Amino acid sequence: MDARPTLLVIAHGSRDPRHAATVSALCARVRSLRPGLRVEVGCLDFNAPRVPRVLERLSAEGVREVVALPLLLTRAFHAKSDIPSVLREATARLPLLTVRQADVLGPSSLLTDALERRLAQAGLRPGDRRSTGVVLASAGSSDPEAIAVIAEIAREWRHTAGWCAVRPAFASASLPRTADAVRELRAEGVGRVAVAPYVIAPGFLPDRIAAGAREARADVLAPVLGAAPELARLLLRRYDRSVADRARGDLAALIA
Numbered sequence: 669m670d671a672r673p674t675l676l677v678i679a680h681g682s683r684d685p686r687h688a689a690t691v692s693a694l695c696a697r698v699r700s701l702r703p704g705l706r707v708e709v710g711c712l713d714f715n716a717p718r719v720p721r722v723l724e725r726l727s728a729e730g731v732r733e734v735v736a737l738p739l740l741l742t743r744a745f746h747a748k749s750d751i752p753s754v755l756r757e758a759t760a761r762l763p764l765l766t767v768r769q770a771d772v773l774g775p776s777s778l779l780t781d782a783l784e785r786r787l788a789q790a791g792l793r794p795g796d797r798r799s800t801g802v803v804l805a806s807a808g809s810s811d812p813e814a815i816a817v818i819a820e821i822a823r824e825w826r827h828t829a830g831w832c833a834v835r836p837a838f839a840s841a842s843l844p845r846t847a848d849a850v851r852e853l854r855a856e857g858v859g860r861v862a863v864a865p866y867v868i869a870p871g872f873l874p875d876r877i878a879a880g881a882r883e884a885r886a887d888v889l890a891p892v893l894g895a896a897p898e899l900a901r902l903l904l905r906r907y908d909r910s911v912a913d914r915a916r917g918d919l920a921a922l923i924a
Contacts, residue, residue, distance in 0.1 A: 676726075678737065679715070679739045683872075688715050719736075719751075723758045723759070732764060733765075734765065735767075736755055737907060740773060743772045785896060787888065790891065799860055800860040801862070803861065804821065805865050806867065807874075809841050822835060837849035837877075840876070850881065850884035860887045860888070863881040864890045865877050
């Protein structure tokens with residue numbers, strides 16, 4: 669058996685079949701980048717298999733170590749509460765299995781690279797940057813820390829990429845909405861407005877982002893991040909960091 673910990677990608681899940689298809693494609697890309705690494709998917713809601721069932725199956729098959737990686741862009745309620753609770757309850761029944769929760773995906777320069785890729789696919793060219801304002805449209809959260817992170821990503825992205833402006837917007841829980849952010853940029857005299865969904869997979873909230881972009885007549889609407897190669901590399905980066913942290917902890921315990 670492979671000595672490396674199994675990577676368990678934890679997706680939220682959705683009634684929209686495009687969500688599961690996107691997660692599956694992303695994990696296939698991760699496997700192609702790291703041949704031999706076992707990559708499994710577990711969902712919190714809506715889709716099977718659920719996280720506890722995956723962990724039970726892995727333990728029964730003799731797996732002893734798992735890195736649980738939240739497929740989340742910000743550290744909000746699911747990362748802080750839901751996932752740790754699910755993992756604690758599951759591992760309490762599986763004494764031979766060690767599960768370590770990895771960091772969420774964002775923020776990362778790889779994510780802004782993926783956003784740039786999607787905007788280019790939607791038709792923006794490098795010469796358009798100075799005249800284009802971008803709406804960074806995320807799913808939204810009631811967690812102030814998560815909202816602050818999105819705002820900081822918008823500020824940093826404008827600074828490093830040279831966009832005319834980058835404004836955060838949210839599909840739920842927080843304001844402004846996508847349509848309002850597009851209109852604000854128009855009112856400030858921005859000639860071209862692009863909406864960049866800061867979401868991984870299609871579903872209800874991404875559809876709301878797209879509807880807001882169309883309602884306010886944004887010039888460009890990029891696709892969701894999906895199975896972008898940058899995202900696959902980021903998953904492996906978070907996995908490797910978790911494995912390295914575990915190794916350093918074990919070494920410190922031996923020295924002590």
